Amino acid sequence: MESGNHDDSNEKIPQVYTVTYLPEFATWGSEKRLINIIENYIGLPIIFHGVHLRKDFPNKSQFGTQLWHKDAEDRRMIKIIIYLNDVEEKQGPFEYIPASLTSLFRLNYYRTYYKLWQSGHLGITDEELNEIIPKEAWKSCTGSAGTVIIVDPKKAIHHGTSRTEHRLTLFSCYTSTSPERPEVCTQYRDNTFPQPKLTEPVSNSAI
Known part of the structure; x- marks a missing residue:
């Protein structure tokens, strides 16, 4: 991800990558026990929208x-945040x-x-x-x-x-299968944010 010195008086927007299609993230985010916990809270069938890798400056x-x-x-929804640094x-x-x-x-x-x-x-x-x-x-x-x-x-x-x-995090998003604002949910799968460059391509069928 981007590095370098940034003037902390400026409004430096975060750097975000969509990592939903990487199998490791897709598998973890779709894990059955986790889905059951979230579905129990939301009270409806749910959908795992995906994962963002984010660096805040x-x-x-x-x-x-x-x-x-x-x-x-x-x-009603759930987001899971994982800190990648202290x-x-x-x-x-x-x-x-x-x-x-x-x-x-x-x-x-x-x-x-x-x-x-x-x-x-x-x-x-x-x-x-x-x-x-x-x-x-x-x-x-x-x-x-x-x-x-x-x-x-x-x-x-x-x-x-x-x-x-800086702070490095992962953000996973879960809603019901009929979210109130579905247009906001597409950012976890579409081209709103870039996908990381890989040495080998990953198929969208990974999830």
């Missing part, structure tokens, strides 16, 4: 997925708000939803969220390489924190 300003947001693929505060860990603090019948639900609506659902800043939910309640997921995070990113408002060192 140093960045001090909040933009993109560093803003607090909710994902939109489906009404992630401490300087690498920008995944951070979320416990769903109990923004449940439907709490004032925080309407306050955060209104802020997200004002942003065009692009996301809100740390300062804006801190006015609603104090920073002491935010949950940061630091961990060593190999750490696995399983989250419903539609239910929990979340983001990746600002970082001074």
Whole structure:
């Protein structure tokens, strides 16, 4: 993946590869026991959309997925995040708000939803969220390489924190077989992001 020095004051977009068609990722993501766990949570037949390999670069300003947001693929969904390097505060860990603090019948639900609506659902800043939910309640997921995070990113408002060192991750996506926004799900299989260059071609029939 791309390397080099990047000014951490710039908005450096992450580098993303689609690795869904590599047999190792396809086999792991489709493992029966894992599918059963996710299907039990979602409560419907599910589909494994695929895997992204992602490198996030140093960045001090909040933009993109560093803003607090909710994902939109489906009404209920699962994403699995795997850290490929040790992630401490300087690498920008995944951070979320416990769903109990923004449940439907709490004032925080309407306050955060209104802020997200004002942003065009692009996301809100740390300062804006801190006015609603104090920073002491935010949950940061630091961990060593190999750490696995399983989250419903539609239910929990979340983001990746600002970082001074790069972070490498895998993102796997699961929804029901009839997702609310199927057009958003195609990025795990189509040409939205490049596939890694291989010494031998991999057939799309791998999954």
